[in-house]
Amino acid sequence: MLHTKSVAEMARDLKARKVSSEELTRAFLERIQRFNPRLNAFITVLKEQALQEARSADLEIAAGRGGPLTGVPMVHKDIFCTQGVKTSCGSKMLDNFVAPYDATVVERMKRAGMILLGKANMDEFAMGSSNETSFYGPVKNPWDETRVPGGSSGGSAALVAARLAPAATATDTGGSIRQPAALTGTTGIKPTYGRVSRYGIVAFASSLDQAGIITYTAEDAAMILRVMAGYDERDSTSVDCPVPDYVAELGRSMQGLRIGVPKEFFDKGLDPKVAEAVRAAIKVYEKLGAVVKDVSLPNFMLSVPTYYVVAPAECSSNLARFDGVRYGYRCKDPVDLTDLYMRSRGEGFGAEVKRRIMTGTYVLSAGYYDAYYLKAQKTRSLIRQDFIEAFKSVDLILGPTTPTPAFKLGEKTDDPVTMYLNDIYANGVNLAGLPGISIPAGFVDGLPVGLQLIGNYFDESRLLAASHQYQKETDWHTRLPKGYEA
Amino acid sequence: MSLTPDDVKSIARLARLAIAEQDIPAYAKNLSSILEFVAQLDQADTAQVQPMAHPLVGVPQRLREDQVTEKVDRDRYQANAPQAEAGLYLVPKVVE
Numbered sequence: 001m002l003h004t005k006s007v008a009e010m011a012r013d014l015k016a017r018k019v020s021s022e023e024l025t026r027a028f029l030e031r032i033q034r035f036n037p038r039l040n041a042f043i044t045v046l047k048e049q050a051l052q053e054a055r056s057a058d059l060e061i062a063a064g065r066g067g068p069l070t071g072v073p074m075v076h077k078d079i080f081c082t083q084g085v086k087t088s089c090g091s092k093m094l095d096n097f098v099a100p101y102d103a104t105v106v107e108r109m110k111r112a113g114m115i116l117l118g119k120a121n122m123d124e125f126a127m128g129s130s131n132e133t134s135f136y137g138p139v140k141n142p143w144d145e146t147r148v149p150g151g152s153s154g155g156s157a158a159l160v161a162a163r164l165a166p167a168a169t170a171t172d173t174g175g176s177i178r179q180p181a182a183l184t185g186t187t188g189i190k191p192t193y194g195r196v197s198r199y200g201i202v203a204f205a206s207s208l209d210q211a212g213i214i215t216y217t218a219e220d221a222a223m224i225l226r227v228m229a230g231y232d233e234r235d236s237t238s239v240d241c242p243v244p245d246y247v248a249e250l251g252r253s254m255q256g257l258r259i260g261v262p263k264e265f266f267d268k269g270l271d272p273k274v275a276e277a278v279r280a281a282i283k284v285y286e287k288l289g290a291v292v293k294d295v296s297l298p299n300f301m302l303s304v305p306t307y308y309v310v311a312p313a314e315c316s317s318n319l320a321r322f323d324g325v326r327y328g329y330r331c332k333d334p335v336d337l338t339d340l341y342m343r344s345r346g347e348g349f350g351a352e353v354k355r356r357i358m359t360g361t362y363v364l365s366a367g368y369y370d371a372y373y374l375k376a377q378k379t380r381s382l383i384r385q386d387f388i389e390a391f392k393s394v395d396l397i398l399g400p401t402t403p404t405p406a407f408k409l410g411e412k413t414d415d416p417v418t419m420y421l422n423d424i425y426a427n428g429v430n431l432a433g434l435p436g437i438s439i440p441a442g443f444v445d446g447l448p449v450g451l452q453l454i455g456n457y458f459d460e461s462r463l464l465a466a467s468h469q470y471q472k473e474t475d476w477h478t479r480l481p482k483g484y485e486a
Numbered sequence: 487m488s489l490t491p492d493d494v495k496s497i498a499r500l501a502r503l504a505i506a507e508q509d510i511p512a513y514a515k516n517l518s519s520i521l522e523f524v525a526q527l528d529q530a531d532t533a534q535v536q537p538m539a540h541p542l543v544g545v546p547q548r549l550r551e552d553q554v555t556e557k558v559d560r561d562r563y564q565a566n567a568p569q570a571e572a573g574l575y576l577v578p579k580v581v582e
Contacts, residue, residue: 096566098565100566193542237542308524309527320502323502324568327566330569336578342502342503342504345502357501358498361497362521374537378536378537378538380537416516433541
């Protein structure tokens with residue numbers, strides 16, 4: 001079946017002319033038409049544009065041109081600016097916004113010949129852990145349509161899980177790639193801060209945001225990350241260091257690999273069945289020759305509170321640009337400039353976004369800045385220091401991606417803090433700027449469970465290799481949700 | 487930290503967010519809950535700790551030559567404007 005092929009398999013078949021890009025594109029467009037009404041994973045579907053791109057790709061391949069990814073269909077999360085195409089960030093504020101330029105990531109994947117099928121639904125302005133805050137309605141988890149796919153990249157994760165595309169870009173500020181990947185049984189990687197350019201990605205929290213990819217396999221993630229990553233002079237936080245050939249390094253042996261498991265991760269908040277799945281994964285790594293030991297992240301419990309000071313502070317600054325003047329939603333008949341700002345923003349933003357802007361405004365305001373923001377910048381240092389310390393004696397850190405499998409729609413929307421705690425294992429990784437990946441590691445009551453691996457700075461090779469080796473020993477990543485097989 | 491409805495109105499004004507009167511209590515409750523939650527940070531001993539603004543610790547901000555490298559395509563960028571005329575963005579009168 002075309003839709004169950006991985007990116008690597010599709011790439012091989014395209015090169016060998018066993019299948020055309022147009023055939024693949026049609027197959028996925030057909031599945032999108034059939035299944036998307038149930039999932040609501042797409043905000044925009046680009047049928048004609050995709051078919052045109054596919055035909056061009058087929059000509060390239062026929063002429064012997066093109067690279068490893070030419071003709072492979074994919075989707076961008078609706079936070080990436082795509083020239084000439086609506087870019088909404090899941091918000092009423094940008095419902096009418098057509099991006100005038102391409103994000104660097106979009107440019108690179110286009111140059112690599114990938115086919116854009118559409119834009120994925122997401123939590124509004126990337127703020128959420130369930131894809132329930134989108135202006136375009138919630139996304140459903142294909143494994144159980146009464147449950148959330150996670151967020152903020154819920155659309156990207158759900159559509160890959162349902163095989164509506166073999167890859168979807170995503171962003172991760174406090175877990176928004178890894179957590180939905182875990183809840184949907186997909187592979188999601190967040191690279192090191194500075195590894196992938198943020199140019200053209202609508203900013204949420206500039207010291208935390210990072211773009212990554214959601215796929216079926218680590219091998220696919222390696223193929224795509226190789227294209228996404230790299231220095232970009234247009235992003236002043238882009239790091240100028242070479243991009244390894246992640247694909248060539250997938251086969252590295254796990255023999256002697258030192259894996260640390262933070263004892264703080266296994267506290268009372270963790271579902272015992274999820275803990276069991278993680279312990280089973282540890283056994284797999286031991287079988288592969290890895291040495292697994294306990295490590296400690298003493299300031300782990302400060303991650304979520306630190307994140308919920310830093311991220312809202314940065315978002316209150318970044319979202320100040322949405323003022324109804326130059327682009328985006330403008331309220332009707334503003335009486336003066338203040339009214340224009342207040343009602344455009346009050347009406348254009350949803351409740352969670354407004355909550356976070358207000359939290360950020362408060363923690364940055366005179367009289368509170370030291371107690372909250374400056375304090376959080378210091379606890380952020382403590383969290384980073386813990387990881388640096390741990391990496392002195394281990395190569396990778398392993399643990400659960402989320403404390404529980406997917407929860408029900410509406411279950412956690414009453415209390416923001418309950419929702420925030422879903423990212424307990426994820427936030428610290430963003431605060432430190434480290435790379436992290438979530439890979440499928442089993443099922444609990446029919447719902448996927450994710451294993452998180454955290455790497456040292458710029459050590460994506462090792463993360464991807466360790467994930468790939470695990471995926472050679474297990475088949476969790478090959479499972480399809482019921483009803484989506486054909 | 488428990489926020490009063492007046493606190494919420496104050497913060498909303500600073501953030502230029504119009505919040506309906508009937509929604510203020512819910513925001514007060516949620517924001518208070520968030521602030522109470524983050525107050526945990528007070529317990530951390532950070533006396534000897536340097537604040538961290540971003541993960542690129544010790545990496546200086548990259549600068550570039552002060553030369554024009556961008557071409558401004560005003561028509562294209564202004565296409566998304568709610569109201570524009572003659573290359574200007576239109577807003578309600580600011581100065582009497």
